[in-house]
Amino acid sequence: MQTKRLLKDKLASKFMLILTVFSGLVVFFIAFGLYQRSRPILAIKPLTELLFSTSWHPLRGEFGLFPFIMGTLWVTGVAVAIAIPFSLLTAIYLSEYAHKIIREWTAPLIDLLAGIPSVIYGIWGVLVIVPLIKDHIAPLWGTFSTGYSVLAAGIVLAIMVFPVIIHVTIEVFRSIPHELRDASLALGATRWQTIKHVVARKALPGIIAAIVLALSRAFGETMAVLMVAGNVAKLPSSVLDPAYPLPALIVNNYGEMLSVPLYDSALLLASLVLLLVVLFFNILSRIILIRVERRIQ
Amino acid sequence: MVRLGLPHMNKRRIEENIFKGLMIFSTFIILSCLLLILGTIIIKGLPAMNLAMITQTPKGGYYLGKEGGILNAIIGSLYLAGGATFLAILISLPVVLYLNVYTKKGSRLVFFTRFSFDVLWGVPSIVYGAFGFTIMLFLGLRASLLGGIIAVSFLIFPIMSRAMDEVIRMIPEELLDASYALGATRLETAFKIVTRQALPGILTAVLIAFGRGIGDAASVIFTAGFTDHIPYSLFRPAATLPLAIFFQLGTPIPEVQERAYASAFILTAIILIVSVVSRILTKRFTKHVVK
Numbered sequence: 264m265q266t267k268r269l270l271k272d273k274l275a276s277k278f279m280l281i282l283t284v285f286s287g288l289v290v291f292f293i294a295f296g297l298y299q300r301s302r303p304i305l306a307i308k309p310l311t312e313l314l315f316s317t318s319w320h321p322l323r324g325e326f327g328l329f330p331f332i333m334g335t336l337w338v339t340g341v342a343v344a345i346a347i348p349f350s351l352l353t354a355i356y357l358s359e360y361a362h363k364i365i366r367e368w369t370a371p372l373i374d375l376l377a378g379i380p381s382v383i384y385g386i387w388g389v390l391v392i393v394p395l396i397k398d399h400i401a402p403l404w405g406t407f408s409t410g411y412s413v414l415a416a417g418i419v420l421a422i423m424v425f426p427v428i429i430h431v432t433i434e435v436f437r438s439i440p441h442e443l444r445d446a447s448l449a450l451g452a453t454r455w456q457t458i459k460h461v462v463a464r465k466a467l468p469g470i471i472a473a474i475v476l477a478l479s480r481a482f483g484e485t486m487a488v489l490m491v492a493g494n495v496a497k498l499p500s501s502v503l504d505p506a507y508p509l510p511a512l513i514v515n516n517y518g519e520m521l522s523v524p525l526y527d528s529a530l531l532l533a534s535l536v537l538l539l540v541v542l543f544f545n546i547l548s549r550i551i552l553i554r555v556e557r558r559i560q
Numbered sequence: 561m562v563r564l565g566l567p568h569m570n571k572r573r574i575e576e577n578i579f580k581g582l583m584i585f586s587t588f589i590i591l592s593c594l595l596l597i598l599g600t601i602i603i604k605g606l607p608a609m610n611l612a613m614i615t616q617t618p619k620g621g622y623y624l625g626k627e628g629g630i631l632n633a634i635i636g637s638l639y640l641a642g643g644a645t646f647l648a649i650l651i652s653l654p655v656v657l658y659l660n661v662y663t664k665k666g667s668r669l670v671f672f673t674r675f676s677f678d679v680l681w682g683v684p685s686i687v688y689g690a691f692g693f694t695i696m697l698f699l700g701l702r703a704s705l706l707g708g709i710i711a712v713s714f715l716i717f718p719i720m721s722r723a724m725d726e727v728i729r730m731i732p733e734e735l736l737d738a739s740y741a742l743g744a745t746r747l748e749t750a751f752k753i754v755t756r757q758a759l760p761g762i763l764t765a766v767l768i769a770f771g772r773g774i775g776d777a778a779s780v781i782f783t784a785g786f787t788d789h790i791p792y793s794l795f796r797p798a799a800t801l802p803l804a805i806f807f808q809l810g811t812p813i814p815e816v817q818e819r820a821y822a823s824a825f826i827l828t829a830i831i832l833i834v835s836v837v838s839r840i841l842t843k844r845f846t847k848h849v850v851k
Contacts (some may be wrong), residue, residue, distance in 0.1 A: 272745035279658035286655050286721070287673040288682055289714065294688065296694040297828060349586045356583035369591065371839070376594045378768075378831060380775025382802040386809060386824045387597045422593045427591075455576040476682065483684020485778035486806065510686045510778065517693075517782050534690035538683060545682040549675060 294538060301532035304525050313532065318352060318473030319496050321519075326529040328536065330496050337499050338488060339481040341417025346477060350425045351470065354432035359458055364454030377426035388419040393491055401503055408503040411493030416495035416506065419487050424477040431476060435555060436462060443480075472551040479544035483537055485510035509533055598828065605825025608818040614826065618788040623808070625815035632822050633804035635790045637827075639705060640798055641774035644712035645720075648769055651713075652721040653762070660728045661736065674725065679720035686778040688715040693782040705791045705798040708784025712773045720769035727761025728754060739795040760842045767838035771831055777802035800826045 304313065304326065316327025357366055397410030439462055447457040463470070493505025494515065513530050520527040616629035655673070664671050692711025701707050731754060739749040755762065777800070785797030787808070801823060808820035 268745055268748070272747040275747045276658075276662055279654045279662065282651060283655045283658050283669065283673055286651055286717065287669075287676040288681070289718075290676055293683070293691045293714075296688075296691050296698075298696070300694050340708065349589055352579075352583045353590050354587035356580075356587050360580060360583065361587075369587070371835075372591055372594055375832075375835060376590070378771055378775075378835060379594075379597065380777070380802055380827060380831065382775070382777045382805050383601060383824055383828055383831075384599065386805060386820065387600050390600055390821075392594070421592075422597075425590050425593070453572050453576045455579045456572065479682050480684075483682075483686065485684060485686040486802065490806070491811070510684065513686055513690065514778060514781055531690055531694065534687050538687045541682060541684060541687070542679060545679045551677050553675075 276330065282492075290542070294370055294535070294542075295532050295533040297538060301528055301535050304528035304532055314536070315530070317498065321516075321523050321526050321529070324525065326525070326532075328509070328512075328529075328533055330498055331509045331512045331533065332536070333498050334492070335482060335508040335510070337413045337415040337480060337502070337506050338420060338492060338508050341413055341502055342420035342481045343474065343478050345417060345421035345476060346424045346428060346481075349421075350428035350477075351432060353425070354429045354436065355458060355463075357429070357438040358433045359454065359462070373426050373429055376422070377430075379485060381423065381487040382490075384419050384423055384487040386413055388487060388491040392418050396503070406501075406503055409493065409505070411491055411497050411505050412503050413492065413506045414502040416488045416492040416508070417502065419491055420481045420484055423484060423487065424480050426546075427477045427480050428473045431473035431552070432466070432470055435466045435473070435552075438469075438556065439465050464554075468551050469555045472548040472555070475544050475548040475551075479541045479548070482544070483510060483541050485514060489514055509537055570658060601821070601824050603826050605823075605828075608822035609825060610822075613819065613822050617790060622788070622812075623811055623816055625813050630799075630801070630804050630819070630826070632788055632790050633666050633799040633801045633823070634826065636705070636784070636787075636798035637774050637801040637830075640712060640780065640800055641770050643705070643709040644716055644773045645766060645770045647709060647713035647775075648717040648720045649766060651717045652724055652765075653755070656721055656724045656728055659725065660731070661746050661750040661754060666682060673675040673755060674722075674851045677718040677722045677725075681722060684778070685715055685776050688712075689779040689782045692779065696783060701784030701795075703783060703797050704795045705784060706794040708780045708798055708800070709794075710785040711779045712776065715776060716769040716773045719772055723763055723765035723768055724758070727758045727765070731757050731784050763841045764838045767834050767841070771834040774834075775802060775827065775831060777806060801830075 299380070308326070313326055313328055314332065315329050316325070317329045318325045318327045319330060357369060361369070392415045392481035396408055396412060396415050400414070401408035401410070443461055443465065444457055447461045448454070452460070488508050489511035492508055492511060494507045494511055495505040496507045496512075497504075499506045513533055516526070516530060520530050612627060613629040614634060616627070617632045618630070622628035645792060651842060659670050659673060688711050692707060692714065695710060696702070696707045727733035735753060735757060736749055739753045740746075742754070780800050781803060784800060786799050786803055787797040788799070789796075791798040805820050805823045805827065808816050808823060810816065
C-alpha cells in the first residue's frame with residue numbers, strides 16, 4: 264500500500280517533468296516547424312531578396328515581402344505613438360492618484376478591453392473609425408482617403424494595446440517602495456514632481472519594457488488590422504494611405520497557397536519572420552522586467 | 561482642488577493640475593473606448609438579431625440574404641473552444657502543479673518554463689495558426705475541428721498556465737508542510753490540497769482561456785476551415801463565430817452585413833457572460849479556501 268503510493272508519486276513526477284520540459288520547449292517547436300516549411304523557398308532565393316524586394320508576384324515566382332513588412336511597421340508605429348501617452352497617463356493616474364474605489368471599478372473594465380476578440384475590434388473599426396477618417400479626418404488634411412488606412416489600423420490597434428501598457432506599468436509602479444515617494448513628498452515636492460523625478464525615473468526600464476511588449480502585440484495582431492488597413496500591396500507614404508501588413512497577407516492568401524508553387528513556403532516564411540521579430544521584442548522586454556523586479560527586491 | 565488666484569498658486573501647482581487633468585482625461589478616453597465599442601456592437605447588432613440567427617444553420621442562398629442563421633458557427637465555436645480548453649487543462653494543470661509542488665524554489669527549470677510561457681503569451685495567434693497548419697500537413701490532416709482544437713490549445717495553454725501559476729504560487733508553504741506532515745505524498749498534496757485551495761483561481765484561468773479561444777479567428781482560419789453544417793466528427797471542418805463575422809462583413813450585401821453585426825453581438829455576449837461567470841465563480845468558490 265505504502266510502496267504503491269510512493270510509486271505513483273514517482274511515476275507522476277516523471278510524467279509531469281516530461282510534460283513541463285515539453286511545454287517549455289513549445290516555442291522552439293513552433294520556430295522549427297515554420298523553418299522546415301520555409302526551407303524550400305530559402306533554398307532557391309537569397310533571404311535579402313525575400314525581405315527587401317518590393318515585387319510580390321507569386322505567379323511569376325517573385326515573393327518580395329518588403330511592402331508587407333513596411334505596412335506592419337507603419338501600422339505598429341502609429342498604434343504605439345497613439346497608445347503611449349494615453350496609457351501611461353492612465354496607468355500613472357490609476358496607480359498614484361486614483362481612489363481605491365475607482366481602481367477597483369476600472370480594473371475589470373480594462374481587463375474586459377483586453378478580452379474583446381480582435382474581430383470585434385475590426386468590425387467596430389469598420390463601423391466607426393473608417394467612416395470617421397473618410398468623412399472628417401481626410402478632408403481636414405485636404406486629401407481623399409477611403410478610410411481604410413494606416414491611421415485606421417493604428418487607432419484600432421492602439422486601443423487593443425492600451426491594456427498591455429497599463430497593466431505592466433501599474434505592476435512596475437506598484438513594485439516601487441513607498442518610502443521613496445514619502446521621502447520626496449516630505450521634502451515638499453508635489454505629487455507630480457515626485458512621479459516625474461523619483462517614481463518614473465526608477466520605473467523607466469519597466470515602462471520601456473511595457474512599450475516594447477505593446478509593440479510586439481501590435482506587430483502580430485491580425486484580424487482587426489486586416490479588416491481596416493485597406494490591404495494594398497504598396498509602400499504607404501502617409502498615414503492616410505492603405506497598408507498591407509504581414510499578418511493580413513498570410514490570412515488573405517491561405518486559399519490559394521497550396522495551388523501555386525512555393526506560395527505556401529513564402530507565407531510560412533512570413534509567419535517565421537513575424538515570430539522571430541515578436542520573440543525578439545518579447546524576450547527583450549521580459550529580461551528588462553525581470554531585472555527591474557530583481558533590483559527592487 | 562484648483563484654487564485659482566490664491567497666493568499658493570505657483571508654477572508647480574499649475575503643472576500638477578495640468579497633468580492631473582490630462583491623466584483623468586486619458587482614463588476617461590480609454591474607458592469611453594470600451595463603452596463605445598460595446599455600445600456600437602449592441603446598437604448595430606441588437607436590431608439585426610432574430611430567433612433564426614441562433615436556431616438555424618445557413619440555408620441555400622444565406623450569403624445572398626436568404627434565410628437561415630449561424631447556429632453552425634455558434635456550435636462550432638463552442639466545440640472548438642471547449643475541446644481546446646479541455647486539452648489545455650490536461651497540459652496546464654500538471655505542469656503548474658509540478659512547478660509549484662515538485663520543484664525546489666529558484667530552480668532553473670521553473671524560471672525557464674515561466675519565462676517560456678510569458679514569451680508564448682506574446683506570440684501572435686496567426687503564428688499559432690500557421691504552426692497548426694504545419695502540424696496538420698505533417699499528420700496528413702485536412703482543415704477540421706481537430707486541427708482547430710490543436711491550434712487553439714497551443715494558443716491558450718500558456719495563458720491558462722500563467723494564470724493558474726499566479727494563484728498557486730500564492731498558496732502558503734505551511735499548507736503544503738501540514739499535508740506532508742500527515743504523510744501525504746507530493747502527488748496527493750498537489751491534487752487534493754493545492755488544487756482545492758486554488759480552485760477559484762483555476763476556474764478563472766480556465767474561463768479566461770476559454771474566452772480567448774472562442775474569440776480567436778487568426779488561429780482557426782487555416783486549421784478549422786469553414787462549413788455551413790454543424791460538425792458531427794472531429795475530422796470534419798467546423799465553422800467559428802469570429803470567421804462567420806469576418807466572412808459576412810466581407811460580402812457586399814447589406815442584409816448579410818447586418819447579420820455580421822448580429823453575429824458580433826452574439827460573440828460579444830458570450831465573452832461578457834464568460835467574464836461575469838468567472839467573477840461570480842471566483843467569489844462563490846472562495847468559501848472552500850483556507851484563509
